[in-house]
Amino acid sequence: MSTATTHDAHHEEHPSGLMRWVTTTNHKDIGTLYLLFSLLMFLVGGAMAMVIRAELFEPGLQFVEPQFFNSMTTMHALIMIFGAVMPAFVCLANWLIPMMIGAPDMALPRMNNWSFWILPFAFAILLSTLFMEGGAPAGGWTMYPPLVMQTGNAFPFLIFSVHLMGISSIMGAINVIVTIVNMRAPGMTMMKMPLFVWTWLITAYLLIATMPVLAGAVTMLLTDRFFDTSFFNAAGGGDPVMFQHIFWFFGHPEVYILILQAFGIVSQIIPTFARKPLFGYSSMVYATASIAFLSFIVWAHHMFTVGMPLTGELFFMYATMLIAVPTGVKVFNWVSTMWRGAMTFETPMLFAIGFVIMFTIGGFSGLMLAMAPVDFQYHDTYFVVAHFHYVLVTGAVFAIMGATYYWLPKWTGHMYNEKLGKLHFWLSTISVNVLFFPQHFLGLAGMPRRIPDYSVQFAGFNEISSIGGFAFGLTQLLFVYIVFKTIKGGEKATDQVWEGAHGLEWTLPSPPPYHSFSTAPEVK
């Protein structure tokens, strides 16, 4: 007994202070770093969104120059996608995958450390462009040439920061794959893995397949600008439309990289609070894999208006609409899991149900956009903005927040304040709909994206949208408060935390020891 205690105590040893975090190879530490980093980026990107909504509160130019406004939309997107949502999912992967499959740590711990510590540098480079001559990148996060070529001194910094983000995600994804494929506890067969693990495995394959494509595309931009190549320069025999094809060949799988793990999270939360096993587990796995496959053959629906032959438009239209089938299977399964369940509505469950409803709204507007003939009206309008914010904010971000409430007691050993959590949910849900729902109408009425000023008939809905935006922004400060308060203290959480929670991570103490599952558990 005493040897066992000293053995454990030895394992708890790690450098203290700052060096603990710089040199750590522990999956829990790295998960925490990712979480805090993504929270910080969420606030930075959110502040940029506030600038956008303040400028759009009324027609005319009020606060910022048009060029700076366009920088804000561009930077907001890059930071939220690569700095907030993707690292948040990697945080969850680090914290949860080893505990869910009964592994002692991630398979490649040193690479894990590296993949995190690249990120602060990538975003320091990206954010430093705000202070450069010519301003931060303002040509949109999609970096379409020839517009992006007009970026000032910031241009190479933009490209290199995208390279670094890509390297970081590729390393994170490789780590996830190697861990899941090789380090499952005895008895943990593929079809017994929690759905969150499955969705991450599939996403990780999407990441390693598409991140090199993005890296290649931006490298071509770089050589076009500095080394006289003409990949996208019409004057030299290139074609700017080819960039759109290559970019969206990465870009469409990327949008599933931002949502598949959210599906996994919701598939963990709903069974817990419905106190029923997930309905249709294997169909969930196959649906996720189908979505991942289809994501590679639909890219041109982002560019229906470039002038494609009719056959092309039809192919990409039908292939896109086909994605609604596996997605529909998922929504059906979540609803069926809740059907006749003994449901309770703690904060994680509220976020999960909010996800199912509002993600579906975003899915439906996606179906509208998928129709080539009507897309000519919606293309590059606020309708598109409303669509992708419904799937990314009330979809991905809501799932991440639900996951935080769901697993935070496990990670910290403290329960969060349930009253404040519910308040956060309801304030977020109301304000996010006030923020984004009117944007559908703005888009249908013809308001273009990425403009600092607009004609007066759009004033009313923009005012409502901005008010919703400020309310949503302020509400997130409450989230930050709740998270930090829970980390510091609070009611002691039990090991299982939630009455209906099942899975290996809930068999560990709350908080789990620094090294968990040093001996693999037996899975029946």
Place this chain on the structure above:
Amino acid sequence: MGEEVEQGKKRTLRQTLFIVGGMSLFVFALVPMYGLLCDLTGLNGKTRNEAQEVVDVSPDTSRTVTVEFLASVNESMPWDFRPVVARMTVHPGEVKQTSFLARNRTSTEMVGQAIPSVTPGLAALHFKKTECFCFTEQKFAAGEEREMPLIFMVDKDLPEHISTVTLAYTFFDKQKLVD
């Protein structure tokens, strides 16, 4: 962790790195693939950038096609550039001549290169030029103004549903390209 697991990790690591490497090469392979696809189908509206011989010169008078001409200069290129006629009606198989007018507004000698593009893209391969100022670079002295000829034919294989073909030229500053 057993030896077997370590072996497995290495194997999976190799496989994933192989995918990353493969996709990195694939993205650069996309460039020639895209070029080839467009050459075969004309999808991106690019015409052949060399004079094409016209063999069959019997026009199909039962059919008329409207050809529209557009001319623009790239970014801040200080040239005037416009077609002499904005549109003409042609029969497929008929050889026609028109010209474009360009003027160098600066007080220095400049070299420009015109790049053509045909819309709809599927018409690009059926738009044949026997003579075009876009085949070579054009040197303009300070303030020089010049009419540049274009001799073309829309061939008889133009798909039935296409009744209007738009030919757009963009003039690029060749010197700026080299810099």
